[in-house]
Amino acid sequence: MILPYCEPYKIKTIETIRQSTRQEREEWMKNASYNMFNLKSEQVFIDLLTDSGTGAMSDRQWGAIMTGDESYAGASSYFRLKEAIRDITGFEYFLPTHQGRAAENVLFSVLVKEGDIIPGNAHFDTTKGHIEFRKAKAVDCTVSWARDITNRDPFKGNADLGHLEQVLKDTPREKLGCIVMTVTNNTAGGQPVSMANLRGVRDLADRYGVLLVIDSARFAENAWFIKTREEGYTDKSIREITREMFSYADAMTMSSKKDAIVNIGGFIGMKDRELFRKASTFNIMFEGYITYGGMSGRDMNALAQGLYEGTEFDYLSARIGQVTRLGEKLHAAGVPVQMPIGGHAIFIDAGKFYPQIPASEFPAQRLAVEIYLEGGIRGTEIGTLMADRDPVTRGNRYPELELVRLAIPRRVYTDNHMDYVAAAVQNVWEGRETVRRGLAIRWEAPIMRHFTVELDLLG
Numbered sequence: 001m002i003l004p005y006c007e008p009y010k011i012k013t014i015e016t017i018r019q020s021t022r023q024e025r026e027e028w029m030k031n032a033s034y035n036m037f038n039l040k041s042e043q044v045f046i047d048l049l050t051d052s053g054t055g056a057m058s059d060r061q062w063g064a065i066m067t068g069d070e071s072y073a074g075a076s077s078y079f080r081l082k083e084a085i086r087d088i089t090g091f092e093y094f095l096p097t098h099q100g101r102a103a104e105n106v107l108f109s110v111l112v113k114e115g116d117i118i119p120g121n122a123h124f125d126t127t128k129g130h131i132e133f134r135k136a137k138a139v140d141c142t143v144s145w146a147r148d149i150t151n152r153d154p155f156k157g158n159a160d161l162g163h164l165e166q167v168l169k170d171t172p173r174e175k176l177g178c179i180v181m182t183v184t185n186n187t188a189g190g191q192p193v194s195m196a197n198l199r200g201v202r203d204l205a206d207r208y209g210v211l212l213v214i215d216s217a218r219f220a221e222n223a224w225f226i227k228t229r230e231e232g233y234t235d236k237s238i239r240e241i242t243r244e245m246f247s248y249a250d251a252m253t254m255s256s257k258k259d260a261i262v263n264i265g266g267f268i269g270m271k272d273r274e275l276f277r278k279a280s281t282f283n284i285m286f287e288g289y290i291t292y293g294g295m296s297g298r299d300m301n302a303l304a305q306g307l308y309e310g311t312e313f314d315y316l317s318a319r320i321g322q323v324t325r326l327g328e329k330l331h332a333a334g335v336p337v338q339m340p341i342g343g344h345a346i347f348i349d350a351g352k353f354y355p356q357i358p359a360s361e362f363p364a365q366r367l368a369v370e371i372y373l374e375g376g377i378r379g380t381e382i383g384t385l386m387a388d389r390d391p392v393t394r395g396n397r398y399p400e401l402e403l404v405r406l407a408i409p410r411r412v413y414t415d416n417h418m419d420y421v422a423a424a425v426q427n428v429w430e431g432r433e434t435v436r437r438g439l440a441i442r443w444e445a446p447i448m449r450h451f452t453v454e455l456d457l458l459g
């Protein structure tokens with residue numbers, strides 16, 4: 001018999017979570033204006049809002065916290081982190097930031113200006129936010145079949161190289177800020193990007209004289225998919241693969257809250273000293289001095305350790321194995337989920353779940369609400385709410401897919417928790433025809449509205 005995946009760690013401490021009644025949840029949800037971000041964490045039983053910053057640190061990471069060097073400049077923690085980043089990514093220059101979007105803010109202050117075009121595979125919402133805030137445009141060149149949830153292409157996070165080249169061809173050189181490749185492709189369902197695709201994008205970047213930035217939040221999960229799915233990589237270690245992935249980029253932005261398994265932190269990796277120097281000025285202005293940039297010494301220590309733990313093959317097999325197991329269960333029950341299952345989350349197609357609800361009534365948000373009411377499980381909408389308004393016309397942008405994301409925190413929940421989630425979602429699936437309407441916006445912010453939006457239930 002083939003032995004199943006198994007966590008390469010055991011549990012040393014636990015945190016109590018509390019069940020609630022449906023009546024309690026109905027009241028809490030209403031008071032939260034049907035916005036998942038407004039719920040208090042104690043009102044949630046299983047929190048799948050995000051896999052960002054929600055992972056469980058190891059005893060070694062906690063140990064590293066105790067030996068953090070809090071010197072303002074030149075702390076040993078900074079050098080420890082620099083060494084880990086060089087080892088795992090190959091980048092010679094780096095700047096610490098307090099999280100991923102801060103890395104975007106600093107790097108884009110150098111690379112992106114008004115009127116620029118920033119193509120790539122699908123940009124994450126904060127990435128797009130930082131591009132649009134600078135009055136530049138993000139162009140999504142993800143392969144079209146990523147939007148077909150039944151398509152089983154092993155690398156549905158890839159950029160369509162033909163589309164990308166067309167954008168590069170059509171844009172004057174001075175308006176090409178950079179290309180951004182997000183690995184894994186979160187917006188397209190946590191789908192991986194192949195090495196061949198990264199190589200192809202690098203080739204285009206060279207031909208059109210534009211920089212390539214990798215948005216790296218889930219770079220280790222991406223490397224696991226390359227190792228297990230792409231020809232020629234089976235015998236390579238995860239770190240050999242990550243170094244090759246980053247060798248194709250000029251710079252990387254990192255939200256360390258994902259694959260580096262820390263609760264806060266980020267960084268920018270760069271090849272070129274000039275770019276590092278320019279970015280340093282913005283880092284000092286927005287984040288902090290270049291050897292701490294928004295992070296404490298202890299947090300840099302935990303991050304350095306987390307980068308090594310997050311790039312262990314056995315750990316990644318257990319982590320992605322757990323996500324796949326939940327996804328396969330839902331798929332077997334008939335729930336329309338994005339296939340193949342991605343690295344960090346299950347994506348449920350709310351358009352297929354509730355075809356009776358028009359996109360203008362946010363069917364995915366309605367589904368997230370129903371899953372919460374059923375089991376106290378908090379997921380998040382990745383649909384019309386998150387797609388926000390067109391900055392020019394101010395009309396809703398309607399993405400092709402209305403998704404609910406159930407993101408699985410790293411090393412936090414057991415497979416029993418996942419079975420509970422599967423049962424709750426199946427119950428909502430069975431009652432899908434009883435839900436008739438979606439939600440309407442009562443109040444929204446001018447940009448990134450989904451975080452703070454207030455909604456009314458339409459019935």
Ligand SMILES: Cc1ncc(COP(=O)(O)O)c(C=O)c1O
Pocket residue numbers: 052099100101102124126127182186215216217218254255256257265266
């Ligand atoms: C692909 C991607 N890029 C960037 C970010 C932003 O990182 P942070 O939340 O650390 O600011 C995220 C966060 O979820 C992400 O998934």
